[in-house]
Amino acid sequence: MHGPLSAAWLLVALCAATGAYCLLRLRSDVEEQRRTAGGEALMGFGMALMAVPAAVLTPPHWAWLLYATVFGAAALRALWASRTGTHHLHHLVGTFAMAYMAVAMAVRPEAHAHHGGAGAPALTGALFLYFTVYVLWSGARLVPAATAATAGSETMAAGWGDRPELARACRLSMGIGMLAMLLTM
Numbered sequence: 001m002h003g004p005l006s007a008a009w010l011l012v013a014l015c016a017a018t019g020a021y022c023l024l025r026l027r028s029d030v031e032e033q034r035r036t037a038g039g040e041a042l043m044g045f046g047m048a049l050m051a052v053p054a055a056v057l058t059p060p061h062w063a064w065l066l067y068a069t070v071f072g073a074a075a076l077r078a079l080w081a082s083r084t085g086t087h088h089l090h091h092l093v094g095t096f097a098m099a100y101m102a103v104a105m106a107v108r109p110e111a112h113a114h115h116g117g118a119g120a121p122a123l124t125g126a127l128f129l130y131f132t133v134y135v136l137w138s139g140a141r142l143v144p145a146a147t148a149a150t151a152g153s154e155t156m157a158a159g160w161g162d163r164p165e166l167a168r169a170c171r172l173s174m175g176i177g178m179l180a181m182l183l184t185m
Contacts, residue, residue, distance in 0.1 A: 007180070008053040015051060015177050018170045019044025025167060033167065039091055040170065042074060046098055047177050064106035071099035090134065090171075097127050097178060104185060128182045135175040142168050 022041035025033045050067065075095035082088040100123065142165065 005053050005055065008051055011051040011177055011180055012048045014173055015044050015048035017044075018173045018177075019048060021166065021170055033164075036091070036167075039074060039078065039095075040167075040174070042070075043091075043094055043098065043174055044170070046071065047174065047181065050098070050101065051177070051181060061106060064102050067102035068099050068106060071095050071102060075099055093127070093130060094174070094178065097131075097182070100127070101181060101185065124182055124185050128179065131175050131178045131182065135172060135179060138168060138172045138175060142172060 019041045022037045022044055025037035026041070028034050028037070046067065072095075075092055078088050078092035078095050082092055104120075
């Protein structure tokens with residue numbers, strides 16, 4: 001990622017914490033939580049790795065190709081899963097965006113390695129617009145869930161992996177992280 005070091009490290013921390021929480025959701029008793037938690041953990045940790053400042057670590061060319069392969073396979077899995085429900089389409093867009101950013105970083109000339117400008121501007125703009133709308137929409141959905149969670153005592157008994165408002169907050173965090181990563185391309 002290009003940009004200020006402190007912002008990049010904050011993005012790394014945010015994405016890694018999100019990935020760690022998604023791993024906790026794998027232990028949930030709620031099947032829907034477990035179903036999406038693994039893919040979201042992959043996204044969180046993948047975003048954390050990609051957000052490491054270029055001044056600290058510049059991955060070799062083959063690492064970007066590996067990221068593109070992993071997230072391309074995850075995009076195909078999300079495409080297959082989208083047959084059963086439209087909520088998988090967001091995972092498809094997210095994994096596609098990660099594969100796209102990895103490919104853009106793999107094919108950029110080394111002379112422009114630290115100056116941004118990777119990727120197709122139209123596709124980057126479309127993904128940026130999608131994630132902007134997603135962040136605004138998911139943030140608006142999170143507000144009522146937070147007030148409802150404090151009203152009932154039955155939600156306080158739920159485990160950390162079974163809290164839907166925390167899962168939504170993680171998705172919101174990853175959306176914000178994706179916006180930051182697309183902005184610096």
